[in-house]
Amino acid sequence: MARMMYREAVLSTIAEEMERDPNVVVLGEDVVGGNGTAGGPEAIGGIWSTSAGLWGKFGGDRVIDTPISESAIVGAAAGLALSGKRPVAELMFADFIGVSLDQIWNQIAKFRYMFGGKTKCPAVIRMAWGAGYNAAAQHSQAAHQILTGMPGLKVVMPSTPADVKGLLRTAIRDDDPVIFLEHKALYGVKGEVPDDKDFMIPFGHARLSRAGNDVTIVSTGLLLGFCEAVADKLAAEGIGCDVIDLRTTSPIDEEAILDSVEVTGRLVVVDEAPPRCSLSSDICSMVAEKAFASLKAPPLGVNPPHTPVPFARELETAYLPSIPKIEAAVRKVLSYR
Numbered sequence: 598m599a600r601m602m603y604r605e606a607v608l609s610t611i612a613e614e615m616e617r618d619p620n621v622v623v624l625g626e627d628v629v630g631g632n633g634t635a636g637g638p639e640a641i642g643g644i645w646s647t648s649a650g651l652w653g654k655f656g657g658d659r660v661i662d663t664p665i666s667e668s669a670i671v672g673a674a675a676g677l678a679l680s681g682k683r684p685v686a687e688l689m690f691a692d693f694i695g696v697s698l699d700q701i702w703n704q705i706a707k708f709r710y711m712f713g714g715k716t717k718c719p720a721v722i723r724m725a726w727g728a729g730y731n732a733a734a735q736h737s738q739a740a741h742q743i744l745t746g747m748p749g750l751k752v753v754m755p756s757t758p759a760d761v762k763g764l765l766r767t768a769i770r771d772d773d774p775v776i777f778l779e780h781k782a783l784y785g786v787k788g789e790v791p792d793d794k795d796f797m798i799p800f801g802h803a804r805l806s807r808a809g810n811d812v813t814i815v816s817t818g819l820l821l822g823f824c825e826a827v828a829d830k831l832a833a834e835g836i837g838c839d840v841i842d843l844r845t846t847s848p849i850d851e852e853a854i855l856d857s858v859e860v861t862g863r864l865v866v867v868d869e870a871p872p873r874c875s876l877s878s879d880i881c882s883m884v885a886e887k888a889f890a891s892l893k894a895p896p897l898g899v900n901p902p903h904t905p906v907p908f909a910r911e912l913e914t915a916y917l918p919s920i921p922k923i924e925a926a927v928r929k930v931l932s933y934r
Contacts, residue, residue, distance in 0.1 A: 809837020
């Protein structure tokens, strides 16, 4: 197995799929990186270094720099997908989905349904998301709760380089539109990645990253590592936590969550979105409805406050769910007798 960074897993998977299938094309702002600058094409390699080298290898017909227009990017991806291509479109920040909401919500998410299944829309829309990068309120938000609520979309949130590799390959080969959310604070994280160029992870299958019988903790993205740290600390005290990495929020692995809660009787959902209409409120509601008889304590969500993401580093740190906050929530559900 190779060891690589999260961003390297993104780049290598796209390159492998472009080699495998000539219908895979990449488009977005600065995906060529430096085109039109003094350094020339690929002088930068893309804002997140997730497209470096693609233009030189596959050419301008398959790696396309676009205007600064998210609506044009997603609209072009929709047209390409309907025409038989497999576009991988990049929006620099998930915060900008509002500019392309009609194309995402009313177009690509609805094509298969509105055309009676006579067409498909194999488009992947990649977005960097999340706080912890000191990028302020307009470039640090969680958008998964909005996108997960849109029927017709598949929403993917990998937490490790290996999951990036397996889930992105599945996304590119999928015949339906996929929103692929990459947490910007994870781009530099390293991990082992399978070498198999057909390694794929099916959607809707969560990963159990820690096992225990006392509390179920559900999360994804940057905060998954915080949950694992809490589980490791509590394990030294004899408290066992199931830590479930969702991987995808649509489809969501309800079975994995419910099976765990039936054993532990306690649930903590850690979510980077504000609490109202969030993933945590959705999962807590689902468990209360479908596993009420198993609960020994009320399900708890750990979320940021209902406020824009602060820019000041100290305030951003206070805004995000933290290891102490997650630990306090776990101890709270354990306190019910």
